Amino acid sequence: MMKLYYRAGACSMATHIVLNELGAAFDLERVDTQAGVTESGTDYKTINSRGYVPALILNNGETLTENAAILQYLFDEYFGDKVDVTILRRARLxxxxxxxxxxxxxxxxxxxAKRSIPESELQHANTILRKRVGHFEDMIADGREFVLGTAYTPVDAYAFVILNWTTVLDFPLDDWPKVKAFYERVKARPATQKALAQEGLS
Ligand SMILES: N[C@@H](CCC(=O)N[C@@H](CS)C(=O)NCC(=O)O)C(=O)O
Known part of the structure; x- marks a missing residue:
């Protein structure tokens, strides 16, 4: 059975949501990345030597890390019946x-950042974030439900999780109507709601 190492609300929630979307059987283990230990007391460096989440133990016992690789793997392995997985579509993913x-x-x-940041650096970071959210708005074509088109893919889960961080910052999405509608659309999906509840966020 697969097992996901996660931290509540962190980028690992993208994998969690996709596993829920798939109705897959999997275990969850919470990680305190600051302390470097999992909830069962395992030294997390023995799971992922880089110390951050996510890490996904696959059915064959191998450990896969890095959001992009895990989400690509889940797409290739499990989305073939939902999407036409062509070479170009994989490149788009x-x-x-x-x-x-x-x-x-x-x-x-x-x-x-855990350190305190000077106001000028914060403003710069805010400007960059606004620019990137604007780029994401450009990626959601008019009338398109999901990033890659009409079909939901792991990309949508990852985008939702990242956008969800705006709710804990003073960063409303009102200036980007397509992003805001996309965020609400993915949030409303049962698999997303279930992951939020399982991670103690709703
Ligand atoms: N390059 C990694 C970055 C993962 C990452 O940033 N994880 C964060 C949570 S969103 C984390 O675990 N941070 C804790 C730490 O670095 O100690 C990936 O894409 O998987």
């Missing part, structure tokens, strides 16, 4: 996952 991981996700890091 990777294009979106790369943007989410290295641009949108990364833009939040300074705003969640």
């Amino acid at each position: 990777q294009e979106a996952l790369s943007f989410l991981s290295s641009e949108l996700h990364a833009a939040f890091r300074p705003l969640f």
Whole structure:
């Protein structure tokens, strides 16, 4: 059975949501990434030497890390009956996952920094975040329900989780109506609601 190491509300929730979408059987184990231990007392560095979540133990016992790789794996392994998985579609998935991981996700890091940040740095971080959310708005074409088109894919779960961080920052999405509608649409899905509840966030 698969097992997901997660922290509540963190990027690992994208994998959690996708596993719920698939109706997959999996175990969950919470990680205190600050302390480096899991809820059962395991040294988390023995699971993922980089110390951050997510880490997914696969059915064959291997451990897979990095959001983009895990979400790509779940897409390839389980979405073939939902989406026409062509080479170009996989590249589009990777294009979106790369943007989410290295641009949108990364833009939040300074705003969640544990050290205190000078006002000028905060303003700069805010400007970059606004720019990236604007880029995401451009990626949701008019009338398109999900990032890659009419079909839901793991990209949508990851985008939702990142956008959900705006709710704990003073960062309303009102300036980006397509992003806001997309966020609400993915939030309303039963698999998302279930993951939020399972992580103690609703
Ligand atoms: N490159 C990694 C980054 C993962 C990441 O940033 N994880 C955060 C939660 S969203 C984390 O575990 N941070 C705790 C830490 O770094 O100690 C990925 O995309 O999987």
